[in-house]
Amino acid sequence: MKAYFTDLFTGAWSLIVGLKVTFKALISPVVTVQYPRVKNEVTPNYRGHIDLVKDAETGSHRCITCGSCMRECPSGCIVVDGEKREGVKGKALTVFTLDFTKCSLCGACVEVCPTQALDYSQEYELAGSAREDFYYDLLKRVEERE
Incomplete structure (x- = not known):
C-alpha cells in the first residue's frame, strides 16, 4: 500500500x-523567425563565398590579375585569367570564377590579396538543384551590381 x-x-x-x-x-x-517572410540579420563576421569588391572611384573591380588568390587556394576552386590590352598598364581581368562546390571557406584567398579586391559575400540563401548553380562568375556579378 x-x-x-x-x-x-x-x-x-x-x-x-x-x-x-x-x-x-x-x-x-x-x-522563432518566420523565415521566408522575415529575414535574419547577418552578422558582419559571416563568411559566405568570396566576392569581388567594387571600387567606389572607378565603378569596377580592384583586381590586378596577379593570381595570388588562385595560387594560395588549397582547394583549387578559383580561376583567374587576364590579358594584356593595348594602352592599359598591366593585365585586364577577363575571367574570375569560383567553384563553390570545392571551396572550403578557409579565407586564404581574401587574406593574400594585395589590393583587397576580395571579400566575403553576405549571401546565406544558397540553394540549387544542379551542380552548375554553384559555379560563380565573380567578374559578371561585380558588373551586374549597382
Whole structure:
C-alpha cells in the first residue's frame, strides 16, 4: 500500500514539474523567425563565398590579375585569367570564377590579396538543384551590381 501512494505522489510531482516547464515556455517571448517572410540579420563576421569588391572611384573591380588568390587556394576552386590590352598598364581581368562546390571557406584567398579586391559575400540563401548553380562568375556579378 505504501508503494502505491509513493508512486502516486511521484507521478503527481512529475506532472507538476512538467506543467511548470510548459507554462514557463508559454509565457516566454517567441524567438522563432518566420523565415521566408522575415529575414535574419547577418552578422558582419559571416563568411559566405568570396566576392569581388567594387571600387567606389572607378565603378569596377580592384583586381590586378596577379593570381595570388588562385595560387594560395588549397582547394583549387578559383580561376583567374587576364590579358594584356593595348594602352592599359598591366593585365585586364577577363575571367574570375569560383567553384563553390570545392571551396572550403578557409579565407586564404581574401587574406593574400594585395589590393583587397576580395571579400566575403553576405549571401546565406544558397540553394540549387544542379551542380552548375554553384559555379560563380565573380567578374559578371561585380558588373551586374549597382
